[in-house]
Amino acid sequence: MYGKPHPPVVGFLFLWTTMRQTTLKGVEDILPADIHRWQFLEQQADEVFSRCGYQQIRIPIIEPAQLFVRSIGEQTDIVEKEMYSFTDRGERQICLRPEATASVVRAYLQHQFDGQGGCAQFYYYGPMFRGERPQAGRQRQFHQVGVEAIGSYSPLLDADVVMTALRYIECLGLRRYRLQLNSVGCPEDKTNYAQQLRDFLSGQRSGLCESCVSRLERNVLRVLDCKNSACRQIIASAPHIEHAHCAQCREHFAAVQEMLRSQKAEFEINPYLVRGLDYYTRTVFEIPHGQLGAQNAICAGGRYDNLVAELGGSPAGAVGFAFGMERLLIALESESTAISEKTRPxxxxxxxxxxxxxxxxxxxxxxxxxxxxxxxxxxxxxxxxxxxxxxxxxxxxxxxxxxxxxxxxxxxxxxxxxxxxxxxxxxxxxxxxxx
Ligand SMILES: [Zn+2]
Ligand SMILES: [Zn+2]
Missing domain, CATH: 3.40.50.800 (Anticodon-binding domain)
Structure with a gap:
């Protein structure tokens, strides 16, 4: 009724040269037709995690790059190869967050949650960024939902965090998952084990892949994550980390297992599960799903008792986990779990x-x-x-x-x-x- 305006002259002149813009590689739009799946993951997180004592926190997408270098560890794939960092106009080193744990601990300290007594429990969801080669369930902008509980060294916390992860999975309706558990011990145990592993692997150096040879000196525990089949064969006869545990760490891990058994939570011990990040201590866990294979767990987490002190706070025990939301959606689809679209009149x-x-x-x-x-x-x-x-x-x-x-x-x-x-x-x- 009001007639179309004339197209702007500039638009007309450049008609032949302007291209339609598309997303960057490994970055995807989430369209209205799919949004109910994402909202389902978020609403279940709101419901389950608040039921388990967690409060939502929203942390910034960008942080000082140093935060992640300090927390995740300089010699990890994330920091060495995958972080999206850049220098901003004020010559500051900025990073798009590759994960949320370090940011949540930073926020915990910045806003003095450490002075409030008891355990501070946060949950979050949102996009994370890593420069990986895109493949199913791995995007450069991907999404995580997770929790962090800061302020206790008790094995009851480890067990409660694992139960919270299982409760979330149950509420989503997934069935084809497994819980894998291990303990990497305290930093002294980790150092002792790293030496044992280095000694063992040095004798097998010629059979290792190129990356593992360089990991030998720099971050030997990461050899345990190698996917190369020759490396996997050597790893299969490597010493187990449990033999390096001190008495307290052994006791702690036994207590975590006992609490999980008391709830009939099924789990298996994976002696080679060490997680690639430096900050883990004692309990670590992963939840692989039948559809995605062992290399793409839907959930990973563990205890990180040194991170709070590492980021400038007084020492505090902490445990957390994160689910990959893209992976959860693949898992849900493979189990034909119905996610109903909410409609209103x-x-x-x-x-x-x-x-x-x-x-x-x-x-x-x-x-x-x-x-x-x-x-x-x-x-x-x-x-x-x-x-x-x-x-x-x-x-x-x-x-x-x-x-x-x-x-x-x-x-x-x-x-x-x-x-x-x-x-x-x-x-x-x-x-x-x-x-
Ligand atoms: Zn120990
Ligand atoms: Zn290797």
Whole structure:
């Protein structure tokens, strides 16, 4: 009715040279058709984690790069190869967060949660960034949902955090998962074990892949994560970390297992599970899923007793985990878990002709003010086209107003499901729509 404006001249001149822009490699849009799956993961997290004593925290996407170098460890794949870091206009080293644990601990210290007594328990969800080679379940912008509990050295905390992860999985409806558990011991045990492992592997150096030879000197525990089949064979006869545990660490790990058994939580001990990040101490765990294989666990976590002190606080025990949300969605799909789309009643209001369309505008505002969803067309359409649109939007009712209705003060209300319509006085609209 109001005619299209002329295209801008610049747009016309560059018509042949402008390309449509697309997302970066490894970065994806989440479209409206999929949003209910994501909201399902988030709503279950809100429900389950708050039931387990956690409060939501929203941490920034960007942080000083040093935060992650200090916490994750300089000689890890994340810091060496995968972090998105850059120098900003103020010459500061900035990093897109590759994970949330370090940020949550930073926030815990910055806002003095350490002085409040008891355990501080946070949960979060949101995007993380790592420059990996994109593949199924691994994107450069990926999403995690997780918890961090800071302020206790008790094995009850380890067990409760693991139970929280299992409760979340159960509430999502997943069945084909396994829980793998190990303990990497305290830093002294870790150092002792690293020496034992280095001694053992040095004798097998010629059989190791190139990366593992360099890991020998720099971060020998990471050899245990190698996917190379020759390396895996050598690893299979490597000494187990449990033999390097001190008495307290052995006792701690036994207590964690006992608490999990008391809840009939099934788990297996994986002696080679050490996790690639420097900050883990004592309990570590992963939850692989049948669909994704061992290298792409849907959940990973553990205890990190030294991180708080490492980031400038007084020492405090802490345990946390993170789920990969893309991986959870793959797992859910493979188990054909139904995620229902939440729908709410919708009214489509159709105006036939310029004058009726203005009346429609007011009616829509009135319906919305009553708390009911209502939409209309901004452009003129035929009645048939209006009804097609109402059908596509899954509207429960269509309200139709033409010149005739305007003149007689009536409206046509069509029940879209039953395809029946009736003419009523416009004053009865609210009762016809049951609002
Ligand atoms: Zn120990
Ligand atoms: Zn290797």
């Amino acid at each position: 919708l009214v489509y209001v159709a105006g036939l002709g310029v004058v009726a369309m203005r009346a429609v505008f007011s009616i829509v505002q009135e319906i919305r003010a009553q708390g009911v969803a209502a939409v209309f067309s901004y452009e003129e359409r035929s009645l048939k086209s209006h009804l097609k649109r109402a059908d596509k939007l899954k509207a429960n009712h269509a309200v139709i107003i033409g010149e005739e209705e305007l003149a007689s003060g009536t409206i046509l209300v069509r029940d879209m499901r039953r395809s029946i319509q009736q003419s009523i006085p416009s004053s009865l609209l609210r009762s016809a729509l049951e609002i």
